[in-house]
Amino acid sequence: MKRLRARFSGRGLVVALPYLWLLLFFVAPFVIVLKISFSEVDLAIPPYKPLFSWYAEHALAIRLNFNNYAFLFTDKLYADAFLNSVKVALVSTILCLLIGYPMAYGMARARPRTRNVLLLLVVLPFWTSQLLRVYAWIGLLKANGVVNNVLIRLGVIHNPLALLYTPFAMYVGIVYSYLPFVILPLYANIEKMDWQLIEAAEDLGCRPWQAFYKITLPLSRNGILAGSMLVFIPAVCEFVIPTLLGGPNSLMIGRILWDEFFSNRAWPVASAVAILMLLLLVPFMMWYQSIQARETAGPSG
Amino acid sequence: MTSVAAEMAKAAPWNDPHARPYVELVRVSKFFGDFKAVDDVSLKIYRGEIFCLLGASGCGKTTLLRMLGGFESPSSGRIYIDGEDMSGVPPYERPVNMMFQSYALFPHMTVEQNVAFGLKQDRVPKAAIRERVAAMLDLVKLGEYAKRKPSQLSGGQRQRVALARSLVKRPKLLLLDEPLGALDKKLREHTQFELIGLQHQLGVTFLVVTHDQEEAMTLASRIAVMDHGEIAQAGTPTEIYEFPSSRFVADFVGSVNIFEGKLVEDEPEYVRIASEEFGGTIYVSHGISAAPEATVWAAVRPEKILMSTTPPQGADNVARGAVQDIAYLGDLSIYLVKLATGKVVRITRPNTTRHAEAIGWDQEVYLSWDPSSPVVVTR
Incomplete structure (x- = not known):
């Protein structure tokens, strides 16, 4: 009885809970997807052939089909979509950082009262659904939308610009949607910084921009990394925004995944795409984790 | 070891009307909104002095120090350092360095990099930087800690890094904001004498802000007692203690x-x-x-x-x-x-x-x- 209690102590339970969660909602679905990725397409429900089948009476046959993966490498479409996704995610991350950093910096340096208002304004868009917000951008960017109308009224242009269904519109949508994910970790990071360090740097001969480059920027590295990961990883797999704003030419891996699953009903190929996408992102995650671990393990801040 | 303070007391340039002050404040005031932080302060500090600004918190001594450092600009009045008007001169162009109360060491740099920071900024040749940093670290007895990060040091060691960093550029004036405030009593006493020794060796003029009268008495060649933004009395430690000019000074010091x-x-x-x-x-x-x-x-x-x-x-x-x-x-x-x-x-x-x-x-x-x-x- 005593041993039992020790084994199911509160602490063990607390530690076990997140593992159980991950097992149930990450590992299990992953195994299922992995299984499907090795199967063959079939006209059935579900639309793939089982991996395991009884052969004769006592022998279990396992049929692993590698064609799905091979197919991804033979058709150039997939590689292009892959590279394009990474490119879009990378550009979006950089744009988010360039826009988000000054905002986070400004917020951190604002007075406490203004700071809370600004913080609220950053979080406010989350109160409406992302889909609605992306639809709002269609209204803004379309040929007779707000942006074109204003520009024509002002006499800047005479014919409406083709804004919607272009890469430009897609970037606007992605950057707009993910900006808070860069601002919040950066703000949390910069806000903690000791401003006297900047004064010390200026005292030692730094102009303000040099103090920023040599002190503020390196000290906000963790915020930059966290923000980048929070944008890059979901942006690689982004599906809604490229579809709604980017038009037919925005070839992204999320879109391919959707098409394979729902248009082609090619579950095995779609699963293979999903698995490869995951493998692509794992190195980034591990790199980030190792940096985080080094920061927290060492006494050096 | 004869301290600079003792030598200064003998020379007493402040009693010589022809002596040229090294740092001069002329009718300096500073307002924050309606609040008068510094009220019409005039001061003359001579070369090689350890001058202490002594006062309770909120008396304006730190504001005065920050104006000398260039972090605040006076609402009225002028500040001269070595004869040069400092109006509108930003901190990074002043011949002044500051040792911050919190030390403000750069956490992402080693001790060595911290000390070398100001010299690198001035584009001093690499070999000279290495030499001066090493010499300065030896002087504050931190040679073996050169590769450590500030977070791996004790409070006393950090204080010495901050001191080394602010002294390595050989400023005309070193501003010290409560330099020993974060140290415990024993270490503080010990460090006071170290500070005097260092100042003697380098000959840099020190301006120290402190609320600790004992610290001021030990360090200073002269003390200015501040109250509500004004200087209540300025003089040698003996003058301040034995000949206070008001009840406030008599009561504040001792x-x-x-x-x-x-x-x-x-x-x-x-x-x-x-x-x-x-x-x-x-x-x-x-x-x-x-x-x-x-x-x-x-x-x-x-x-x-x-x-x-x-x-x-x-x-x-x-x-x-x-x-x-x-x-x-x-x-x-x-x-x-x-x-x-x-x-x-x-x-x-x-x-x-x-x-x-x-x-x-x-x-x-x-x-x-x-x-x-x-x-x-x-x-």
Whole structure:
């Protein structure tokens, strides 16, 4: 009885809970997807052939089909979509950082009262659904939308610009949607910084921009990394925004995944795409984790 | 080791009207909205001094320091360093360095990189940087910690890194904001003497801000006592302690017994003060400048009061009282004696013998002092 209690102590339970969660909602679905990725397409429900089948009476046959993966490498479409996704995610991350950093910096340096208002304004868009917000951008960017109308009224242009269904519109949508994910970790990071360090740097001969480059920027590295990961990883797999704003030419891996699953009903190929996408992102995650671990393990801040 | 303060006291450039001040503040004021942080301060600091700004928190001493560093600009008045007007000169162009109270060490750099930072900024050649940083780290005895990060150092070590970083650029003036505030008492005492030694070796002029009067007395060639943004008195530690110009200064620096009274005899060589608080007349063997019958205050330091069980000679400067409390501090004891008038007087006596004191609680004692001991102030 005593041993039992020790084994199911509160602490063990607390530690076990997140593992159980991950097992149930990450590992299990992953195994299922992995299984499907090795199967063959079939006209059935579900639309793939089982991996395991009884052969004769006592022998279990396992049929692993590698064609799905091979197919991804033979058709150039997939590689292009892959590279394009990474490119879009990378550009979006950089744009988010360039826009988000000054905002986070400004917020951190604002007075406490203004700071809370600004913080609220950053979080406010989350109160409406992302889909609605992306639809709002269609209204803004379309040929007779707000942006074109204003520009024509002002006499800047005479014919409406083709804004919607272009890469430009897609970037606007992605950057707009993910900006808070860069601002919040950066703000949390910069806000903690000791401003006297900047004064010390200026005292030692730094102009303000040099103090920023040599002190503020390196000290906000963790915020930059966290923000980048929070944008890059979901942006690689982004599906809604490229579809709604980017038009037919925005070839992204999320879109391919959707098409394979729902248009082609090619579950095995779609699963293979999903698995490869995951493998692509794992190195980034591990790199980030190792940096985080080094920061927290060492006494050096 | 003779300290710079001792040498400065001998030379006393502040008594020479022709001496050129190294740092000069001319009628400097600073407002934050309606709040007057610094109020019409004029100061002259001479080359090689350790000048202390002493005052309670909020008295404006840190604001004054920050104006010298260039982090705040005066609302009015001018600041000159080595003859140059500092108006509009940003911190990064001033021949001044500052040691921050929080030390403000860069956490992402090693000790070495921290110290080298200012030199790199000035584009000093690499070999020279290496040499000067190493020499400076040796000077503050941190040579073996060069590769450590600030978070891996103790408080005392961090303090020395901050000092090294601010001194390595050989500034004309080093500003120190509560330089020893974060250290414990033993280390603080030790570091005070180290600081004096370093200053002597390098010859840099120091301006120290502190709220600790003991620290100011130990370090300073001169002290300026600040109160509500104004300078209440500036002078050598001895002047401040023995000849305070006001009740505030007398009370702020060390402890003091203050007796209010009326000027009854005002001669060039002596004055006599009738004090109800004291319960008699106070005879002071030096003249003062005050109107006859004016209300004045006689300030007597606790260590200058003699205490005896038998009546001393003479009638002036003598009072009777009963010992109310005794605090034994080891090296000395503090006695609180309640006079017949109800006034409680503080007396300190060194414990010159190891045996129990002859004077105990509730004992009737006579208090007296030399006629030269009291300082008479008019405000």
